[in-house]
Amino acid sequence: MEDKKKYAWLSYIIMGSAQIMKGEYIKGIFLLLVEVLTIIFGIPYFAHGLWGIVTLGETKFHYNEKGIAVFDHSIFLMLQGIISILLILIIIGIYIYNVKDAYKAKEEKKITLRDKIDRNFHYIFMTPGILALLFFILLPIIFTVLIAFTDYSSPYHLPPRNLVNWVGFRNFKELFGLKIWNETLSGVFVWTVTWAILATVTSFFVGLMWALIVNSAGVKIKKLWRTIFIIPYAVPGLISMLIMRLLFSGPGPINDFLEHLGLQRIGWLTDPHIAKITLVLINMWLGAPYFMALMTSILTNIPRDLYESSDIDGATAFQKLRHITLPMVLYSTMPLLISSFAYNFNNFMLIYAVTDGGPVNPNYRYAGHTDILISWIYKMTLNQQQYHMASVVTILIFLMIAPIVAYTFTRSKSFREEDLI
Incomplete structure (x- = not known):
């Protein structure tokens, strides 16, 4: 029981640590890799994405001293923000699974990789479909809904020349x-x-x-x-x-x-x-x-x-x-x-x-x-x-x-x- 609690507390800080200590190396390495990639690449991307969806950009189109066009594209920032939120939700889901799985006792019987695939076949089979649902169906729906609360239109609020602004229920x-x-x-x-x-x-x-x-x-x-x-x-x-x-x-x-x-x-x-x-x-x-x-x-x-x-x-x-x-x-x-x-x-x-x-x-x-x-x-x-x-x-x-x-x-x-x- 003490080992079980120790594994669980480790999983709160380092994803996959409890699984590795229980000998579930493939699962543990995968969870640990998710945490490492999130820290290295995810946090900067998510921070910029959340900033973008809140502000929709702050830099208006202009040419700098080198003659290079500099601007914030409001629509790209919105899309990045939506993707960031969806990825954050996925990572939160993986984190919750990581903690819950850490509380499970180690199986005494050795299970082969094929047995694990057979046992989790429905999850493996459904995961690509769920991801496709999120990014090819749910994402466009969320994007369409959010556009309804902006002034995204021609000629005065059309990126990249102009910035888009949140207007609340004005369009309705x-x-x-x-x-x-x-x-x-x-x-x-x-x-x-x-x-x-x-x-x-x-x-x-x-x-x-x-x-x-x-x-x-x-x-x-x-x-x-x-x-x-x-x-x-x-x-x-x-x-x-x-x-x-x-x-x-x-x-x-x-x-x-x-x-x-x-x-x-x-x-x-x-x-x-x-x-x-x-x-x-x-x-x-x-x-x-x-x-x-x-x-x-x-x-x-x-x-x-x-x-x-x-x-x-x-x-x-x-x-x-x-x-x-x-x-x-x-x-x-x-x-x-x-x-x-x-x-x-x-x-x-x-x-x-x-x-x-x-x-x-x-x-x-x-x-x-x-x-x-x-x-x-x-x-x-x-x-x-x-x-x-x-x-x-x-x-x-x-x-x-x-x-x-x-x-x-x-x-x-x-x-x-x-x-x-």
Whole structure:
């Protein structure tokens, strides 16, 4: 017991010392190496990183007496600060493990390296994924959130020429308080929700309708029809979107055909309302084949006894669709339907490729009539360099979509029940 306490007290000061004294040399050397590297390289890096994330730099861009540009890059300092915090948390976690492990009694039975690998395989296997999660997913999220509390924008606060400053909740106040920002946010948000619902529902039910038609008893050469319907999904989506943009353009083939029939040309992409309808139709064309293929496999797995029993009870085709087909299909596809809604909520590619957010809306700031939130963010960042406001809208997207998806998914039967009763 005294040796055990001695090992533990040593581990508080020198990481890995207790493990080395217990004969666990590989573990002890690793922990000791972590402490040495932290002292030599980590402390200076962490000190500069924490200073940088607090101040975001103090030296403005200028040329020194040698003609060399000298400046603090606020964004690089912020990133270094975030990385420093994440590394500090990792080192704290290793330190806690080092102390707890020191209290464990030495195993009398000799364990080979292979046995240790087998025993800790799940930790070894998960560690790269956790590190990737921290630095490739969590780090960008933290960076985006922090940018929302700065004045990072063009032209006056764009590094390296200028420094970025912390501004607290000023950006949130402007987004909701200033009319030009508030009107844009409310208009784009309403259209984004409307678009996500229409795009999901139309693709789902058209796909279901195609699957029901193809799988009906009277239809011959089913494989041929399935192949024809799946072609839009098989062709790369961007190519289909660009072709649709050409077809529906003002001087495009569709308007030429209408003019040939003696009808007026239609502003498929220039009239605000018609442009939105056009986007829904194009998305339906692209998305319905996916749901059709999915529904086909689900429909073939519905027990035929249910339909035979309903025929005996005198059920109509609509009643069978409502009480048998739809519940079974929705039970199997609800998680995918929710995922499709979340995808369409952020379906940047279709908006960008077909309308580029147009037509122009003079009442909106950096957005057009068909822009959704994600395309509005794209324009604010790439075109206008308003990174601070784009980050605020990004946070709002997460706060809006995450609870909806989480609530809807947890309320679905497929989440609450393991088996269909």
